[in-house]
Amino acid sequence: MTRPRTVLLSALVASTASAALAAAALVPADAHPRHEPDDLTTITALSGPRGVDSVGRGLTLVTEDDGTFSLVVERRDGTAVVRELGGLPAAAGFAQAISAARGKVYFLTGGGGAAExxxxGAATLYVWSGGTLEPLADIGGHQEGDGDPYDLEGVPTDTNPFGLHALKDGTVLVVDAGGNDLLRVWPDGTVKTVAVFKPRVVAVPDDLPEPPAGPLRRMDRGAPEPEPEAPTTPAESVPTSVTVGADGYWYVGELRGFPATPGTSQVWRIKPGSLGAVCDPAAYDRRHYRAAKHPVKHRSSCTRYADGLTSIMDLAADRRGAIYAVSLSKAGWLQAESGTPGAEVGGLFRITPHRHHSHVRELVPGxxxxxxxxxxxxxxxxxxxxxxxGPGALMKLD
Structure with missing residues (x-):
């Protein structure tokens, strides 16, 4: 997705921003959850934003496409102040995820190619603390020695760290869109593979556009281009996002590789503390259910939580058990990059457990x-x- 970037140690920190970030942990949560939000407002303008992490009432960390990460402070009069904390040079037109815990802020540089x-400075997890930015873990180096066993393109060491979530115990979860896996990073820089995500056989869309050379295309082709007459093709998972649910389980969302067939992105639920888990969509497809009397999904440390979504870019969780998934484009990322009219419309989906399946509802459609x-x-x-x-914003739905 992004061209490799090099690290720039930054000590440019506003003291007021540092104090606000530290005070965030002292702000109490509301005792009673509010009604389901339906009012979308713009907090402040940003440039090519993606990463977002609410660290306290009115305090939000964001990343922008110039490599900077900032703290947005909402004021009582309805205005907001953006205080830059630091960043990396030349973000190559795309901002990565950001996550904070225990007074530290974590974010990633992308890769977009073979780790070796x-x-x-590319494919690296960084930590910012006390105004100092330092590399914490070499994600690319880990992938070089632990390639994707289900790779479809002949580049098993492909790496592009894309999403992360800092845990309360000091470790950090990282999803690698190129390596198709979920990793866990310890404070000493140790990296271990939590789960790998197998490809899924998907239908080839009838209106398949010519693949462009855009930033999402560079992130992970996800599969060899199918023959024109092929009705189906394998497509890589391309995990982009990870969050921790109210139940403590780890949830991972997929973009889905080429041909980016709409409705084939899944959300996986992974048991905390897992290592070496395999998330296999074949165990959940209809053909498998007809062939197997006792699917192994009930005993697996990785189970499918939701299906039927499209081009998931990020996940979040609330305190009541809901998972929220952001879809870059409801038509699919390939259609969006190809400039298909209407494909720029994305979506926000609320996923809730309902008996033996998940219920998905779109919020603020269109x-x-x-x-x-x-x-x-x-x-x-x-x-x-x-x-x-391009020009974007931090928005709030309340």
Missing amino acids: GLPP ELTLPGGVDVAKDGDIYLTGPVF
Whole structure:
């Protein structure tokens, strides 16, 4: 997705922003959840925003396409101040995810190619603390020695760290869109593979556009281009997002590789503490249900939580058990990059458990253009970023 970037240690920190960030943990949450949000407002303008993390009432971390990460402070008069905390040079037109925990802020640089061919500073997890930015873990180096066993393109060491979530125990969950896996990073930089996501056989859309060379296309082709007469083709998972649900489980959302067939992005539910899990969509497809009397999904540490979504860019969770998924484009990322009219319309979906399946409901339909990030504040407000390309904004749904 992004061209490799090099690290720039930054000590440019506003003291007021640092104090606000530290105070965020002291703000109490509302005792009673509010009604389901339905009013979308713009907080402040941003450039190509994606990463978003609500760290307290009225305090939100964001990333922009110039490589900077900032703290947005909402004022009582309805205005907001954007305080830049630091960043990396030349973000190559796309901002990565951001997550904070225990007074530290984490974010990623992308890769977009074989790990062994990337320059220093690419495919790396960084930590910002006390005004200092430092590399914490070499994600590309881990992928170089632990390639994707289900790779479809002949580049098993492909890496593009894309989403993350900082855990309360000091470790960080990272999803690698190129490596098709979920990783866990410890404070000493140790990286272990939590789960790998197998490809899924999908239908080839009738209106398949000519593949462009856009930023999402570079992120992960996801499959060899099918023959024109092929009705189906395998497509890689391309995980883009991870969050922790109210139940403590880890949830991962997929973009879905080429041909980006709408309705084939899944949300996976992974048991906390897992290592080496395999998330296999074949175990949930109809043909498998007809062939197997006892699907192994009930005993697996990785189970499918939701299906039928399209081009998931980010996930978030609220305190009541709902998972929120942001769709870059309801027509699919390939249609959006190809300039198909109407494909710029994205979506926000609320996913809730319902007996033995999940219920999916779209919020504010038709109001989001190429959204990239979502997070839920403790008081129930939902923060969104987008469009991810060009002029964008931080928005709030309350």
